[in-house]
Amino acid sequence: MTRVRFAPSPTGYLHVGGLRTALYNYLLARKTKGTFLLRIEDTDQNRLVADATENILDALSWAGVSPDEGAGKGGPHGPYIQSERLETYRNHAAELVEKGHAYPCFCTPAELAARREEQTRQGLSSMYDRRCRALSRDQARGRIEAGETHVIRMKIPDERTLVVDDLVRGPVEFSSAVVDDQVLVKSDGFPTYHLAAVVDDHLMEISHVIRGEEWLTSTPKHLLLYEYFGWEPPRFAHLPLIFNRQKKKLSKRDGDVAVEAYREKGYFPEALVNFLALIGWSPGDDREFFTLPELVEAFSIERVNKSSGVFDLDKLNYIQRHYVKTLPTETLVQRALPCFESPPEPAYLGQIIDLMRERVTFMHEVPALGYFYQDPEQYDEKVLKKRWKESSSELMTAFARRLEALSAWTVESTEACLRALAEERELNPAELIHPTRLAISGVGAGAGLFETMEVLGQPACVRRLRAAADRIQLPVA
């Protein structure tokens, strides 16, 4: 039974990298008919962000990668919020101390910082000097009973080779000599990530730990912890990082790193998920558009890449446009509605969307297409200069009169009407089309003129043509 988890820390809003990690976990779970679990790792009391957990839950649900079990959902292995599991960690830490795999350390942060500085100065890698390991049990107990603040550190053995058999990278060897006597329990009684994650992953019966590559180097510690507890470790898969354009790990400094930011900009969850799936994984063929179910079908951990990928906004936009082009009208209408202050009738909105969907990237661009909702009040200067001739006013008036007389208002009837007029006047249809577009929309770009007129309706078109003929005065040369 595959059981995977996404275990974010509520120190900020859900990051796009985090979403991808969650996504891959979700995909593996679905692919293998397993369980996708969400655990909140709030063991750092200093960095908590009040609404972060809520945002994470919300963003995951928006993206469609909701957990089957865990925070916000419940399940048999709860609680799923680490701050509610302190007792468990304390007991497990005590067990380690009891077995001689961990020990209390009384060194103060200031002392450690000083030693670290000294080590750095000497060009050594900064590691704990293990001095509290020399304390006898009685000495340690005495100091604890005297109320001295302390942490619990794990003992790292000398000269061991630890092998992380990573699902993405294959076996990766580490010498225990480069592993620090890691703090497992902080002086405030909270566990560190290393202890909490290992204990929880075991207790929650996690079979695969899929996380970012930044965790690879601390995996030896985790392996040791499993060994100390006598537990079978899960399989590990370390995902390549997502870079910014500067090829650095994507961080908050880069601006739009929160899923929330993309959501607010109007990206569809389908697009973000599709895009993210493709950074670090590929199906092996040329397909590039995937719905979530299609991703589940195509996904495999073996096809996850080793190398980091750059978050390319152009590609995201391309995928976003694809979904705007292909999602059902009804879906788009629902998503566009909230973008309006005073929304039009859904049926009318649907017509506008079908007319304009190949020309917009986001739904908030739809309400910005002002001419669909009210007569233009001004006309684009550049277009006016280029397309409006001296004869245009008279032509528009004539065209309006004929349109008004039309009994059928369709793409075909209006087009035939325009072409007939052009022919009578011995004009190129374009000489009518351009001023008409300007008169009707106020702008020079848009969908096909006759299609637009059909949506706008007969009265509006006639009215706008006359208004333009009336209002647009060419400067006397």
Added chain:
RNA sequence: GGCCCCAUGGUCUAGUGGUUAGGACGUCGGCCUUUCAAGCCGAAGAUCGCGGGUUCGAGCCCCGCUGGGGUCACCA
């Protein structure tokens, strides 16, 4: 700096010893057209980071180097 990971056009990638190194985004050009898009067609762009080696043959295997990244907290 120590340790670890990575390395195919600007970007995302296919490739698993024999290919004119494929696709996509982006860029440029053309077609279409009433405009803008979309679509279609085409082009430029890769000495497969560099150097050795193994092999009849290497983007694919091995070694070294270089470059980039990650990590070295009582943060995750």
